[in-house]
Amino acid sequence: MKKLVVLFSFFCLLGINCPGLVDAEENLIAGARSGLLMEVTSGEILFEKDIDEEVAVASMTKMMSQVLILEAIESGKIKWEDKVQVSSNASGFGGSQIWLTPNEVMSVRDLMKGISMASANDATVAMAEYIAGSEAKFVTMMNDKAKELGLSHTNFVNCTGLDEENHYSSARDLATIGRHLLLEHPTILEFSSVYEDYLRVDTPNKFWLVNTNKLIRFYEGADGLKTGHTDAAKYCMAVTSKKNNLRLLAVVLGEETAAIRNTETTSLLDYGFNNYKSQVLKDKTEVVKELKIDKANTDKILIVPKEEVFVLLKKTDENQNFQYDVNINDVKLPVKRGDVVGKLSVKNASGNVIKEVPLTVSEDASKVSFLSLWGDFIKNMITGVH
Numbered sequence: 127m128k129k130l131v132v133l134f135s136f137f138c139l140l141g142i143n144c145p146g147l148v149d150a151e152e153n154l155i156a157g158a159r160s161g162l163l164m165e166v167t168s169g170e171i172l173f174e175k176d177i178d179e180e181v182a183v184a185s186m187t188k189m190m191s192q193v194l195i196l197e198a199i200e201s202g203k204i205k206w207e208d209k210v211q212v213s214s215n216a217s218g219f220g221g222s223q224i225w226l227t228p229n230e231v232m233s234v235r236d237l238m239k240g241i242s243m244a245s246a247n248d249a250t251v252a253m254a255e256y257i258a259g260s261e262a263k264f265v266t267m268m269n270d271k272a273k274e275l276g277l278s279h280t281n282f283v284n285c286t287g288l289d290e291e292n293h294y295s296s297a298r299d300l301a302t303i304g305r306h307l308l309l310e311h312p313t314i315l316e317f318s319s320v321y322e323d324y325l326r327v328d329t330p331n332k333f334w335l336v337n338t339n340k341l342i343r344f345y346e347g348a349d350g351l352k353t354g355h356t357d358a359a360k361y362c363m364a365v366t367s368k369k370n371n372l373r374l375l376a377v378v379l380g381e382e383t384a385a386i387r388n389t390e391t392t393s394l395l396d397y398g399f400n401n402y403k404s405q406v407l408k409d410k411t412e413v414v415k416e417l418k419i420d421k422a423n424t425d426k427i428l429i430v431p432k433e434e435v436f437v438l439l440k441k442t443d444e445n446q447n448f449q450y451d452v453n454i455n456d457v458k459l460p461v462k463r464g465d466v467v468g469k470l471s472v473k474n475a476s477g478n479v480i481k482e483v484p485l486t487v488s489e490d491a492s493k494v495s496f497l498s499l500w501g502d503f504i505k506n507m508i509t510g511v512h
Contacts (some may be wrong), residue, residue: 154397155390159360159380160297163394165402165438166308166366166373168481172398181379184364185222185245186295187287189303190268191254195238196311198257206235208256214331216252221288221356223248224325224333224454236325242317243337244512245353247286254285261285275302289358297377302350304364304375318342318350341365345392351375354386361387367395371436372404401441407448407472408435414470414485415452421494422459428488429454431470435483449473454485460492460507 155161160176171177176201198204222239226232226248234256238250253488256266261284268282279296287293307314321343323332337343338353347367354362361381367374376394381387408414414427429452439446454468461467464486472481 131240141373155378155394155398157381157386157390158378161378161394162297162301163398164301164305164375164377165398165404166305166375167404167436168438169302169305170438171298171301172374172402173394174297176303178279178296180294180296182289182293182356182358183287183295183300183326184289184356184362184419185247185287186228186300186352186354186359186364186379187285187293188241188245188250188286188354189300189307189352189364190271190282190381191250191264191285192238192241192314193271193303193307193311194257194264194267195234195241195253196307196313199234199313200311200424203400204234204257206233206238208234210234210237210252210256212248212252213255216248216502219247219251219286219288221247221286222338224335226252232325239320239323239335240315240325242314242352243320243323243335245338247288250286257359260437272299275306277302287359289356297379298377300364301375301377304366304377307373308366308373314348318352336494339363339365340388341367341391345395348395355384363387363391364436365391365395366401368404369399370404371406372399372402372438374398403439403441405435406434407437408470411488413488415454417454417457419457419459419491422491423492423494427457427461427491429485430488432464432466432484432486435470435472435481437472437481443462447475449477452485460490 154306155175159181160179162171162177163173164171176271207230210228212230217226217228222245224244224246237249239254240246251261254261258264258267264285265282272280277299280299281292281294283290283293319342321337323335325335339391341348347368347369348365350366351364361384362379365379374395376391378391410431413428413430417427417429419427457467465485465486468485470485471479476481
């Protein structure tokens with residue numbers, strides 16, 4: 127499929143009419159029930175197929191479980207070194223598992239490895255019970271988070287993704303969860319990018335973990351994110367890859383085999399990297415405006431973008447000229463780096479705003495004290511400096 131798209135693109139560049147190119151793109155994931163390709167930073171969807179269809183999604187469900195686990199870690203509610211005693215309920219879950227036994231004790235970090243690499247149902251339930259007290263309460267948290275993220279085609283009945291009535295999501299919603307993980311909880315990549323590891327290392331029951339996502343080993347730049355399979359969901363996958371400052375997220379649902387799932391996900395990623403590029407316009411250190419504020423402890427307050435300013439372009443697009451509008455708020459002292467003090471609007475050649483980025487200060491600035499001002503006044507009087 128990749129060769130087909132490249133061949134059509136070559137003919138088009140030569141000026142040869144190629145009406146079949148659109149059809150070739152539409153067939154990128156012909157075997158999938160639904161799917162999409164997203165540029166992660168902007169959230170722009172580059173390819174889609176039935177992205178709001180509500181379907182069984184198997185262990186893709188665990189991405190939401192991972193969100194809640196990482197939130198608990200980052201808030202200090204739990205720690206990676208915490209020891210979790212496994213219940214009989216958690217150890218009894220079938221499907222993908224790391225063969226936890228009742229009352230076995232395992233660290234949060236190792237359970238997260240089991241979830242992220244082996245898609246372990248027993249580890250997921252053990253963490254759900256550890257965080258919320260029961261899987262049912264944890265599932266309520268999952269659905270509350272789904273509402274917070276604006277997911278309108280998702281309902282969770284369990285934390286694992288095992289087939290149950292009224293448990294579903296969609297390609298768009300899963301991509302939204304995946305994007306949230308990547309942007310807000312990038313620690314996930316420390317787990318999802320590892321191809322093999324071990325659990326129970328210093329015991330007679332040393333357990334070899336091999337990542338269910340084979341693309342992290344065989345696709346350049348791939349470092350996550352989740353796979354899934356049940357009878358109802360068939361074979362599913364969310365894969366993220368980063369090349370040349372461009373991070374993509376591909377989601378495919380309802381594939382007939384794991385091989386087709388991997389092939390069509392690869393085709394989606396190839397399509398994105400072959401046709402799109404990320405152009406950095408300004409980095410986070412570039413000064414876009416200087417301010418002078420009375421009684422500040424610095425002569426000039428430098429205004430910089432709070433995040434890297436980039437635009438997503440098709441590779442066939444010619445070099446474009448961009449215009450910038452800098453809008454600064456009424457800045458009050460003290461102000462710290464990271465505080466939003468305005469916004470930078472990027473306009474294309476037609477004058478349309480295509481991106482807005484918050485602005486901050488390059489360094490903390492505070493108000494000079496009365497004593498300091500009086501000291502400067504006296505010094506200037508003595509030295510004759512005005």
